[in-house]
Amino acid sequence: MAEWREYEITNHVANCSGYTLTKHPDGGGWNVSAADSELSAREVCQVLREVTFERRTMTKVSQASWDQIHTGHFVVSVEGWRISIYNDCDTLDYCEECVSPEGRRWLFGAGDRFGTDPIALLSTWEHQTLERLLKEL
Template sequence: MTAPHPSIPAALRLTAREVSQVLREVIFERSSVTRACSQTWDEIYAGHFQVDIGGWFISIYNDCDELDYCEECVAPDGRRWAFDSGDRFGTDPIALLSTWELVTLEQILKKL
């Protein structure tokens, strides 16, 4: 396990696993997702794409039209998770998804 993100107080930290579970709720159609930014996935092409999943605000990096990594997540209760380039593989919520889940999530994001 890596050290927690230094800029987030311990009481306000989310884990990558918690964030990946929120994404899975969308993938398995147990929660709905809406776009929380003005541009569509295709319009951004390379940059951060923000979504709202029942009050969870998540920023996902679109790398040339491919789902890349989760930049940040803020839960409805104010807890946060943030990407840290020093984290080892598997600590990004996107990295915790299966190949099928990644493809499905990317398709959902492209439709928003």
Template structure:
């Protein structure tokens, strides 16, 4: 997992934070320094998925508590 932008998780604080995971560009919402939801994912071949928290199951919501905390720690370490 890498971040294409220059800002860190702490600098974004309450906005979308983009990461690259094996060619997938994933936009994750940082809500006041807490991992909230996945906004969008774009595959390496350009297919795009938008996740509206009210209409689709967000992949972040499917994580266990341990997975959620682990991902949050990884994002803060980038």
């Protein structure tokens, strides 16, 4: 009981608090984070924006190329950020999900209003540049 009390003091979980359990993208384990530590669409958009300005490097995680998928999810890694982007008939459509290196997560919801998707927050030039970069992977 003394060991549990020491653990509980060090790793306190507040009563009725919300937490998110996520599996690390590399399959290395699980992460528990406070619900209020979820990613925002703007944070994800900024990562994608930095890719378009060549400040970050994007690599393909999916086995198939952008053209081979044609319609479906295309997964990329941006320096530890795992991002699932929807390819709709060879057109960059929307961001489905993003997991940060720390395990924080953003997930597209069916009830999200227009503009809450990170792709929708990009400028026209950034959108076109990101689409071109995805096709080159």
